[in-house]
Amino acid sequence: MESTAGRLTGKTALVTGAAGGIGAATAELFAREGARVVVADVNKDGAAATADRIRDDGGIAAPFAADVSDETQVAGLVTFAVEEFGGLDVLQNYASNRGVVPEDVSVADADLSVWTAQLSVDLLGCVLTSKYALPHMLEAGGGAITNSSSLAGWLSLGSRPAYATAKAGVVGFSKTLATQYGKQGIRCNVIAPGYIATPATEQMYDEKQTQVLFDHVSAPRLGRPDDVALAALFLASPESAFINGHVLVVDGGMSAYAPMLPSLRRLADEQ
Numbered sequence: 001m002e003s004t005a006g007r008l009t010g011k012t013a014l015v016t017g018a019a020g021g022i023g024a025a026t027a028e029l030f031a032r033e034g035a036r037v038v039v040a041d042v043n044k045d046g047a048a049a050t051a052d053r054i055r056d057d058g059g060i061a062a063p064f065a066a067d068v069s070d071e072t073q074v075a076g077l078v079t080f081a082v083e084e085f086g087g088l089d090v091l092q093n094y095a096s097n098r099g100v101v102p103e104d105v106s107v108a109d110a111d112l113s114v115w116t117a118q119l120s121v122d123l124l125g126c127v128l129t130s131k132y133a134l135p136h137m138l139e140a141g142g143g144a145i146t147n148s149s150s151l152a153g154w155l156s157l158g159s160r161p162a163y164a165t166a167k168a169g170v171v172g173f174s175k176t177l178a179t180q181y182g183k184q185g186i187r188c189n190v191i192a193p194g195y196i197a198t199p200a201t202e203q204m205y206d207e208k209q210t211q212v213l214f215d216h217v218s219a220p221r222l223g224r225p226d227d228v229a230l231a232a233l234f235l236a237s238p239e240s241a242f243i244n245g246h247v248l249v250v251d252g253g254m255s256a257y258a259p260m261l262p263s264l265r266r267l268a269d270e271q
Ligand SMILES: NC(=O)c1ccc[n+]([C@@H]2O[C@H](COP(=O)([O-])OP(=O)(O)OC[C@H]3O[C@@H](n4cnc5c(N)ncnc54)[C@H](O)[C@@H]3O)[C@@H](O)[C@H]2O)c1
Pocket: 016, 017, 018, 019, 020, 021, 022, 023, 040, 041, 042, 043, 046, 066, 067, 068, 069, 093, 094, 095, 096, 097, 098, 121, 148, 149, 150, 151, 192, 193, 194, 195, 196, 197, 198, 199, 200, 201
């Protein structure tokens, strides 16, 4: 992928959920842009593999195994980032609990433990990493935080109520953080991907379902992890210095049209 080198030179970035998918693509792009990257994930081997790829490519990275829903581990993660690289300028939250997808089906049936498992990683993970990163960013006079939401945060998938709630919560949390700390130079924005083909999502949708998703994208192809990483780079870089509390949708136009459009098009084709 082409990129403009050096937009994060001198910065330390902490990326959660960086063992694979969008988090790994973001960690790798940020390193190519000059950042020192802490590659964090509960998947220790996956985090190490991402960090190895970055270093093989000439970048600077350190892996760290941490569960973002565990406050003690998050405190240790942030301390590691600051001690390893001398500060923390950029925080990227992509950790997501996919383990509960099969049980996160309907409001009446989903056990409370499903809600707790989803919210504690996807929403409270953002809360905890921000809580421990903020003192360092405030001390440095600024910082950029990006949290991952999803179209599912405001457009119903018809299932996954806990996931939808977590991702909607990410928006409210991020806007509040942006408002509370903006005057002190801290920006907090949200990336809301539509369907992005990652190993995790490719497992969730079969060929026919993927075709349906493609039919609803106003773009010649499906989304890739790098599409989100490039948007994240913009939000982390000085180019977006006056953008705070924003939700940047990266969905190839999936949410751009009124829901009745496909049916109207079908009717028009039949006439
Ligand atoms: N891929 C998509 O289509 C899509 C769409 C909308 C939103 N998103 C969001 O973007 C983010 C990245 O998506 P992805 O497709 O790359 O997902 P993914 O499942 O590949 O990545 C999530 C990562 O989080 C890690 N993780 C899980 N629990 C954790 C924990 N407790 N502590 C630390 N790490 C943990 C996993 O090991 C995994 O590496 C997620 O927040 C996801 O909800 C993705």
